[in-house]
Amino acid sequence: MDTQQAVDVSGAAPGWPGIASTWTSSAKDLVTTVPSPSRVWASIGHGILNEVYWPSAGEPQVRDLGFIVAGPGGWHELKRVARYRLSLPSPCIPLPRIVHEGDGYRLELNLSPDPIRDVMLVAFRLTGTGVKLYALLAPHLGGSGLHNNARVANGLVAWKDSVALQLAADCGFSRASAGYVGYSDGWQDFANHARMEWTFAEALNGNVALMGELAASTGVLALGFAETPEGACTLARSSLSEGFDAVQRSCDAAWQAWTAGIAIPDTPERVRYEAYLSAMVLKAHEGRTYPGALIASLSIPWGNTSDSTGGYHLVWTRDAVEAAFALLAIGCVEDTRHTLDYLIATQRADGSWSQNSYPDGRPFWTGIQLDEVGLPVLLAAKLAERGATGALTGWTEMIARAIGYVARNGPGSPQDRWEENAGISPFTLGIEIAALVCAAEHLADEENAYALSLADYWNERLEDWTYVENETFSEAFGIDGYYVRIAAPLCKGGLRGRIDIANRAGSSAPAFALIGMECLYLVRLGLRDARDRRIVNTAKVIDGLLGVRTPHGIAYRRYNGDGYGEHENGAPFDGTGVGRLWPLLTGERAHLDLMQGIDPLPYLETMTQMTGVSGLIPEQVWDADPIPGRGLEPGKPTGSAMPLVWAHAEFLKLLIARHQRRPIELLSSVEQRYHAQQPEAATWHWRQAQPFDALPAGRALLIENLEPFWLHYGFDGWHDVADRPSQVRAFSIHGVRFDTADIAGHSVLDFTFYFPQSQRWAGTDFHILLGDADTGVSRS
Template sequence: MTERFDFYTNTKVADGLGGAPGWPGIAPTWTSSAKDLVTTALGGSRVWACIGHGIINEVYWPSAGEPQIRDLGFIVAGPTGWHELKRVGQYRLSLMQPFVPIPRIVHEGEGYCLELDLSPDPLRDVVLVSFRLTGEDVKLYVLLAPHLGGSGLHNNARVADGLVAWKEGCALHLAADCGFSRASAGYVGFSDGWQDFFRHARMDWTYQEALDGNVALMGELSARAGVLALGFAGTREGARSLARSSLVEGFDSVQRSCAAAWQAWASEIVIPQTTDQLQHEAYLSAMVLKVHEGRTYPGALIASLSIPWGNTSDSTGGYHLVWTRDAVEAAFALVAVGCVEDARRVLGYMIATQQTDGSWSQNSFPDGRPFWTGVQLDEVGFPVLLAAKLAELGAIGRLTGAAEMMTRAIGYLARNGPGSPQDRWEENAGISPFTLGVEIAALVAAAEHLPAADSAYALSLADYWNERLEDWTYVENGMFSQTFGIDGYYVRIAAPLLEGGLCGRIDIRNRAGKSAPAVALIGMECLYLARLGLRDAHDRRIQNTVKIIDGLLGVQTPHGIGYRRYNEDGYGEHENGAPFDGTGIGRLWPLLTGERAHLDLLLGIDPLPYLEMMSHMTGASGLIPEQVWDTDPIPERGLEPGKPTGGAMPLVWAHAEFLKLLVARHQRRPLERLSCVDRRYQARRPEAVTWHWREPQPFDALPAGRTLLIENIEPFRLHYGFDGWDEVIDMPSESQGLSIHGVRIDGSALVGHSTIDFTIYSPESQRWAGVDYHIVLQSETGKGVSQS
């Protein structure tokens, strides 16, 4: 028996023969989010692999939402010393075709060259790596860091006819067709293979196992050429069987099968005529979207096979989750390039995972389990827009349940809008032009598929919200007006109406409790109003706001113009380049370059320069990141102006934005633009026939000639009168559609009065509202309506 030291309890404990010292290892983290490539096979396989720094890292199994290893890397040792290849960073990655994610990676250093070919196995939960090392008197070592069950804690590793790891129903097996001359299992930071080389400049340790900790495995390969197989299963025996079965089939056969499936899928892709560079980026982007789709749960399209700033955290979150917004943005892009069946599967998944109240969770694992539980109303509206788009194209096919989904989603929006508990950046409650625009378009889009009463109500509410949009989100002569020579602008988000609306304050997330007036925060949210067809791109208010966007949020980099999400954003690296840790400074988002470009498209300006910018603000292999660096380079942290930061890469939403912009340039029309919205609004602010008053969304003045609808989620009795409680009337509410109850008072009944006074009694709770409400009834010559 040997002893190991328990760093949790500061005691020595007995260890089995051959057990590694250093239990439980240092605190685990994931690896860098800077990926070179993401890959999977199109078939029964349930493995997704990332390549970063020239090696495999963060392999996901049995869904794209479940990472199982930190990385699988290599050390080359020889006369010139030992070289860990991911740290050396001297490599080239190439693809046989941009839409076939089967890479060749060539590492070249002092006295050696290592050629790696990777291929997922379409039939098995296995990734194969063919290797060939050349050089004088050099040996190859493989390093494997398991993070089974989504964490580096409580993993077990053992040398047993290969390299083996297991934990609570998850197991992996790394086999080599040439076998291992020697192998060792250890605890990270104490007895792992890297520490062995760091201390001894050679492989000196051969520990048999390391249990219940942050573990790592190392093996010395018996030959300089061969094939590795990394297999996953619920048992150690199953993982071994899969890995060895894949080796038996042979790398060439597996690679040909994997490539053929990708080529067959890509034959459906339609890319508009463009430059060679942009065409390459387009095929790559389409592939990236496809890679992120689930197998067991088809249509479950996650946001990114990466963990932002993962090398600083062991979080089980990351971006390997399904966000309804990101998935639908990707589905629109798939429609754009002709992959309608893929988009239809996303819609089918949305129908299946909709909650009983009509909403979707903020994000979820691919199986539908919620991860974060916030509510973002744009995520409720987006699936409706996707269903309407497919219906408009006659592409719903045999998919059932779309109309029911739309009814439930629109009912949720009607009951809970226009303000959202969270905006699209998942930070603040209030009324955002982006979210409200999606809500309005969704109400109109769904109306064509709803029963008559529900349809009429949805259109009435859409008209009202659309007319009030500027009242709620546009400030006249605000704090930026004089600086930019304008008379008003849209805000990023207004506070909830009962918390002051445009006069309220907004908490600045990731800035340690800081807040700012709503009128002091600018974002690009209003640009979607033109994209959806709710406002004309030439509208003075949008043009005013764009002047601030370009001047305040846009940053010129050597690779193009990038934009921050909003001024004062705190989601990004610190000033010195240190990783985001809950606080930081927001950096530039390439997808926002695409949003800005869509406005130029609608203005009749060719957005080609923006497409070229997006294609330049990528990683070395063309993956588009979440954020790029926006200031002076910091080489020691790998930060270069206009190039990826430590945020997510690739970001599915960013690749989708690139594809949609490319196709919109060809069609001269945004992909999200629906004909029904165009017909109803013609990009102009409407005058709603009916104004909808509710306690959470009150107003205190009504324009002349409008119908007043006082409404509530539950049935109620309205007690009202005019001009100081004259002509008092009691009236029960009636169903208005979409499970909303209300009392409708026609404009003709309001003529001759200056105010309407009312209160509400709820039979269900058996109580009065406890407050008297008053609405000024404006004459034809009356002044403007209150902002509230």
């Protein structure tokens, strides 16, 4: 090994600061890491390493590490040639062998993370007459291509602030150079000279790149990371000293040990392969320093057009819980508990979670989505139901805080699950109701009773808020009604309000004209029967409006009018576009078939075919005619995120649900309370944000507010006027309660509010028609 071979270099590279930086395409072949103390993650795309992450899965430090082969027949950058094969020892061991073949050359690459060091090893073997191999390294330290520094010094070195890397070779480099991207980098050198001529010593404070000519055709590269260049050098050389074969064996053993705990049922071979691969993908997206921190994807959607510091390498509570449910489904109980541990630790004081966050818990975006508040409750309740919480502490307190937040702020959410609109979504509302029910047994008596009362009320009103009759799609599909994707906030019209369509340049549509798959989760949660007329009606619209048959099977759009995807001509999404097909929604649609007694195997087989080179499931697949120049084929991955952890989780959950004949999200407490039927709530909860003007007969009334108030009220045209102070009830909600006896004999309750803390009146009179068994009552 000669990692300290002398290299002749001189001077600083010209072209500062380089062209604008971007990440790489999200068309990934594979992701790799090792379930061990090592803190390196990487994706493989176009047959090379790209987007290498350290020291967490949320911090990309390298754009890519690629190769040029040069010889008598010219020079070839392998990621552009893209003539390669990738294979794995097994679907759950991400140690790829990649073979590039072209005119006059063959390059074999074997990749392995080092299980005990922050190092990625690349073994290479180049064959061909008169050919040489050049390594091209593009640092993006600190999550960006800006202000990076590169130097040739006993290898290829880069640093920025407290992050450094070194690329070392056991055979050493014959020549090396540092440069600025687009001006003096290695690719520009070959493009200008058809050979390597530049040997610049350093390029500072810019978008930089490094290139080294390997001194031998066979050897090992070590990409090491540390806080200092010296530390990165030490780790890289130590790993080279250990030897590639020994490191790879240790990595293989670590994955074998983890895989031993996975339970995959008998299923066709291709589906089984995808199941093991999906399990690996979920585990590969988990943190080391922060166990249980499951990021959404080791990719940046349309990354070759962006230098975003976020991408999808962030923790979304929703995606993390979806993945944790999948891990639990395949028997990985300890991994599931790790995610619950993480969620307990990152819950905010008010009971909510950030829209998304870095793995260490720092918020990235700041929106609030109530499904992300309810889902951790479902996960904790599922573990408790299975007697699998182990020695875990703090989870009941987490549940109480989360349910308090849901109770105070629901049923409408500031953002839906697609992070685009405020309002009442059947998906989010279903999560809230199920969370209230399954949390109840873990709450104190008053909170228990209140949670169940509120759940019953929201469940009874679910269709009032999210189901329309005889509207836009009724006649076309021969139905009398359907669930909408999302209703506007009630104060903005509810089902009669308008919904802004994101990524569509200011367009909007009536709530009743937008269809999504949100209502299908109501069946998985045990709130509605799979054969409920309203579910069946909506499924007809979903299939007819959102479903698209591709050469690989049916996939679905998120909703009609979606703008999150490539443009019509295949150009990357740039803030506007056309929403494409989501394989995970194929899994959601399949769950409905399962609950209707139909084998969902065809859907599983479809999902295995809408994948990348090695089986990674993307966020979206193409739904139009092929555009070869952009790599777009019908039913195959677009430039969106790949892999998408949520999609792999959905695949696994569907597979296990098929075997167990019930969804993993279905909790016994919810099932036993509702039997998939709409209830009649004993108490209706009136709030200014969710008002109603009619109360059915036989129901109690609870008028609520988050601020203390005096209720000034009367009956039947302000007769028998009285005042009552609100009482603090569960979850710090203030209310005045009218039992059925209190309102018996009256037709209308008239009321308004006085708020003593702010010394103000509501300024509006409210009226509730008190229902009568003989006359009936309308709802709003």
